Amino acid sequence: MLVEYRITGRGTADIAASVEAGVASGALPPGSLLPPMRELAGELGVNPNTVAAAYRTLRERGVIETDGRRGSRVRPRPSTTPRDALRMVVPAGVRDIAEGNPDVSLLPALDAALAAAARRYARAPSLYGADPVAPDLARLARADFDADAVPPGPVAVTSGALDAMERVLVAHLRPGDAVAVEDPGWGGSLDLVPALGLRVLPVAVDDDGPRADAVARALAAGARALVVTSRAQNPTGAAVSAERAGELRELLARHPGVLLIEDDHGHGIVDLPLHPLSGVTGHWALIRSTAKAYGPDLRLAVLTGDAVTLDRVRGRQRLGPGWVSRLLQHAVVELWTSNAVDRAAVARAYGERRDALVEALRERGVRAHGRSGLNVWVPVADETVVITRLLAAGWAVAAGAIFRVEAGPGVRLTVSQLGISEVPGLADAVAAAVRTGVAGGRND
Secondary structure (H helix, E strand, O other), rough: OOOOOOOOOHHHHHHHHHHHHHHHHHHHHOOOOOOOHHHHHHHHHHOOHHHHHHHHHHHHHOOEEEEEOOOOOOOOOOOOOOOHHHHOOOOOOOOOOOOOOOOHHHHHHHHHHHHHHHHHHHHHOOOOOOOOOHHHHHHHHHHHHOOOOOOOEEEEEEOOHHHHHHHHHHHHHHOOEEEEEEEEOOHHHHHHHHOOOOOOEEEEEOOOOOOOHHHHHHOOOOOOEEEEOOOOOOOOOOOOHHHHHHHHHHHHHHOOEEEEEEEEEOOOOOOOOOOOOOOOOOOOEEEEEEEHHHHHHHHOEEEEEEEHHHHHHHHHHOOOOOOOHHHHHHHHHHHHHHHOOOHHHHHHHHHHHHHHHHHHHHHOOOOOOOOOOEEEEEEOOHHHHHHHHHHHHEEEEEEEEHHOOOOEEEEEEEEOOOHHHHHHHHHHHHHHHHHHHHHHHOOO
């Protein structure tokens, strides 16, 4: 829609600031169509290159999006408003199953690992010029990748999975490029893509991962990259099955120029096997974070990929933070080599809670998804109604709006803090709320 708002300015920064002021004030609401660059340049009496630079700045800030000949529009929600801002304040006395955090009792103590890393540092301090990846960490990570049939490739270390994802996207894509992203999917990636000036192409998900037909449509629509969660998908718990992996690999083989990013979100907390897609396209990366199994505050992820991608990631990293603290890297090595986490026991603990809740909901006529990981996704007709009813019943759940673009409404329930004895009561509350919030009393 065209909106009567006068954009002003003579320089790139002033023009961009004028558009941002219009967005902030509401004078340029979401979906507003901006003037063509040459037209605006004529109105302002400036060179079209100046307007082009201003629009590029706005794309990179996530304020606008450009779709070829359709022009540039104000994004539905500027990237400076993260999806986390949609989270509610949980009232006192309400059971919070909205956070998405792991069970602290299943995380290892870090004191011994950090102390071992400090002793190692005392013997051989890490200084400028050293390899940014601790050799022991690279060796262990690569052995883990090999065990799961991930194609050969170098190893890099980043400050978490989202940091890795950003670096891989920036290594190959430019503002305006389209990225196929799971829908519903991780709010972090749904925010990151537009924040980089890229366009989100939503891809429908079922229990076995991204649907092949949805991926095919996104690729046909010009997606330059595809982001896939291998296991424990947030929020649905989807895990890429062997059959689905075969379908997606066959599809990707016909698009060798597409950048593939796999986020193995369930590494260390699920017992389902990994079915990697990597290696089919020319450029790819597979990411594993330590957050869910070893603690979110470690802020460390390992990734592998094709040589060009990893070289670009590591090269750009050198010009920024340089490297991830080798103290943290050595602490992770200590955690891995000491078997500080019993992965099978952790997977079993989460699986028992998740499966019990999904089954209890099924028995009450409520459709729910939760094949792996920490979360259960319940499709609903009206998120506000269901969330309000559950709050009144003493339960706080996450709004599906945090995780979706075009997908239908739903709510996410995190099982990590849930006791088995609490499952029947929660299932009763969800069933009552869903029946109230679904026209005709059905959950479909």
